[in-house]
Amino acid sequence: MSEKAHFQTSFEQLKKIASEFKSAENMSLDEIESKFKIAKEAYIVCKGRITEIKDLIAQSEES
Amino acid sequence: MVGDMETGHTTLSQYLLRAKQAISRTYSGPEKIISEISSIKNHANGNVYIELAEYAGETNERRLIAKVSATVMRSNRRILTEFEKHAGEKLAAGMKVLIEIQTTYQEIWGMSVNIVGIDHKYTMGDMAALVTEIREKLVAEGIYNRNKSRPQPFDYYGIGIIAPSVSAGLEDFNKKLENIPDTVCQKRISHCVFQSDKAGDAIAVLIENMNKSTTSFDAILVIRGGGGKSDLNYLNHERLARQICLSRTPVYVGIGHETDRTILDEVANRSFSTPSMVANFISEHICQRAQDMESFWLDISREAMTRLKDKEGQYRDGWASLCASVTELSNERESRLQAHYHDTMRLSSAYVHKTENELLSINSSLTQGVNRAVSHIEIAANQSWQDCQRQGLRRTELMEGEIQSAMDLLETSINQTQRDLKDNEERERLNREALLAQQKKHRAQLITAGLVVVILMIIILILWGFINE
Numbered sequence: 021m022s023e024k025a026h027f028q029t030s031f032e033q034l035k036k037i038a039s040e041f042k043s044a045e046n047m048s049l050d051e052i053e054s055k056f057k058i059a060k061e062a063y064i065v066c067k068g069r070i071t072e073i074k075d076l077i078a079q080s081e082e083s
Numbered sequence: 084m085v086g087d088m089e090t091g092h093t094t095l096s097q098y099l100l101r102a103k104q105a106i107s108r109t110y111s112g113p114e115k116i117i118s119e120i121s122s123i124k125n126h127a128n129g130n131v132y133i134e135l136a137e138y139a140g141e142t143n144e145r146r147l148i149a150k151v152s153a154t155v156m157r158s159n160r161r162i163l164t165e166f167e168k169h170a171g172e173k174l175a176a177g178m179k180v181l182i183e184i185q186t187t188y189q190e191i192w193g194m195s196v197n198i199v200g201i202d203h204k205y206t207m208g209d210m211a212a213l214v215t216e217i218r219e220k221l222v223a224e225g226i227y228n229r230n231k232s233r234p235q236p237f238d239y240y241g242i243g244i245i246a247p248s249v250s251a252g253l254e255d256f257n258k259k260l261e262n263i264p265d266t267v268c269q270k271r272i273s274h275c276v277f278q279s280d281k282a283g284d285a286i287a288v289l290i291e292n293m294n295k296s297t298t299s300f301d302a303i304l305v306i307r308g309g310g311g312k313s314d315l316n317y318l319n320h321e322r323l324a325r326q327i328c329l330s331r332t333p334v335y336v337g338i339g340h341e342t343d344r345t346i347l348d349e350v351a352n353r354s355f356s357t358p359s360m361v362a363n364f365i366s367e368h369i370c371q372r373a374q375d376m377e378s379f380w381l382d383i384s385r386e387a388m389t390r391l392k393d394k395e396g397q398y399r400d401g402w403a404s405l406c407a408s409v410t411e412l413s414n415e416r417e418s419r420l421q422a423h424y425h426d427t428m429r430l431s432s433a434y435v436h437k438t439e440n441e442l443l444s445i446n447s448s449l450t451q452g453v454n455r456a457v458s459h460i461e462i463a464a465n466q467s468w469q470d471c472q473r474q475g476l477r478r479t480e481l482m483e484g485e486i487q488s489a490m491d492l493l494e495t496s497i498n499q500t501q502r503d504l505k506d507n508e509e510r511e512r513l514n515r516e517a518l519l520a521q522q523k524k525h526r527a528q529l530i531t532a533g534l535v536v537v538i539l540m541i542i543i544l545i546l547w548g549f550i551n552e
Contacts, residue, residue, distance in 0.1 A: 023240070024237070024238065024240045024301075027237075027238060027372075028237040028238070030376070031237070031372065031375070031376050031379075034376055034379035034380060034383065035375075035379055037379075037383055038379040038382045038383050038386070041382065041383055041386035041387065041390070042382070042386065047390060049391075049394060052387055052390050052391060052394075055383075055387075056383065056384075056387045059379075059380065059383045063376070063380045066376060069267065069373065070373045070376055070377055072264070072266060072267055073267060073369060073370055073373035074373060074377065076262055076263060076264075076267070076370070077370055077373075077374075079262065080262060
């Protein structure tokens with residue numbers, strides 16, 4: 021899978037999990053743990069690009 | 084002709100005065116002309132500035148042959164309102180119009196062309212007609228909306244840029260995107276002319292090549308900043324428009340200025356007013372994606388933490404509630420047990436007391452019964468003893484009689500036996516004497532026999548001796 025595809029898949033996963041966390045009223049400890057683990061893995065995949073872009077934003081704000 | 088008094092040369096005012104006089108003679112009054120409107124701008128001072136243009140050649144081969152800036156003065160704006168009222172639309176760029184103009188010249192302000200009347204019967208100009216023609220062809224081919232309907236890329240990792248080599252708009256564009264490194268978004272820029280008859284074909288070839296390239300582009304940007312409206316006519320190009328429609332990669336068009344529009348703006352996936360706006364869109368999209376992702380992650384982390392804290396609180400509350408319930412239950416049980424204990428003690432004490440009384444009563448009854456039984460037994464025993472005594476005496480008496488008679492009988496028997504014994508003794512003595520006599524006789528016989536044997540033995544020995552000699 022290409023970096024672009026990874027990023028998109030991870031983005032969709034994070035979006036879905038964030039939505040589930042917002043909408044689900046009750047969630048067991050196991051559910052919270054498993055969803056958080058998936059989200060963390062997805063975030064780590066894209067962390068390099070995100071960090072690079074965050075740095076750019078910070079630089080542009082400074083300038 | 085009057086010149087400078089000292090040098091004899093013509094002054095600027097003298098020179099321009101001649102120009103003014105010539106223009107005044109040539110354009111003595113208002114004239115009606117046919118022209119196309121390249122651009123139209125409302126100024127804050129109330130005047131409306133309109134660029135007029137004229138092109139030569141057919142649809143795809145049009146070229147600009149004349150252009151001039153004209154003004155509708157604030158005092159004369161009613162002609163625009165009347166045009167809109169009659170034509171059904173506002174005067175706009177691309178329209179071909181029949182206008183009445185008054186050209187004047189002033190030494191200070193230069194030449195000015197004032198529009199003093201507009202014939203509303205001319206509502207469509209050549210440029211608009213060309214655009215209409217291209218649009219109809221693409222619609223007929225079924226490709227007009229093809230690029231427009233392509234989904235927008237999820238994010239921008241690579242973009243192809245087609246722009247003129249020198250352009251103020253491109254500098255703005257580069258400033259916006261230069262901070263984004265190629266590791267985030269790779270940019271490949273291809274330069275070509277935009278203000279030439281060859282612009283349409285050149286741009287179409289570049290778009291085709293970018294689609295065939297091994298480099299994967301998320302979008303192809305066609306950008307050009309600034310320039311006059313009339314220069315845009317080179318972009319109203321059928322092949323270029325078709326190539327954009329057929330492009331597999333979404334094509335973004337950013338051709339200044341804000342009021343400028345070409346057929347490319349219609350068929351492109353996205354249309355922007357200026358190159359800077361394209362750059363803003365791309366960079367903002369990239370940043371937004373990253374920020375969204377970061378935001379999702381933060382939301383998830385925060386939400387997970389909140390939920391975990393809630394769970395912890397719930398468990399703490401539950402534990403406290405459980406402890407309280409257990410304590411309450413324990414206290415309740417203890418008080419109930421104490422009550423039971425007291426009840427039991429009271430009941431058992433009463434029962435023991437009652438049982439003790441009953442036992443005492445039973446004991447008394449038993450003692451009485453035993454005493455009665457003992458007295459009965461004693462009476463019965465005495466009676467039996469007396470009966471036994473009586474029977475024993477009678478039996479004794481009977482036995483004494485029997486014993487006496489037995490004694491008598493025994494005495495008789497003893498006497499008889501004594502007599503028999505005496506007889507037997509006598510017979511025995513006689514027998515013994517006879518036996519002794521018989522024994523003596525036998526002994527004598529044995530001695531004799533022994534002597535005979537001895538003699539015989541001696542004889543044998545003697546004989547044996549003789550034989551051996």
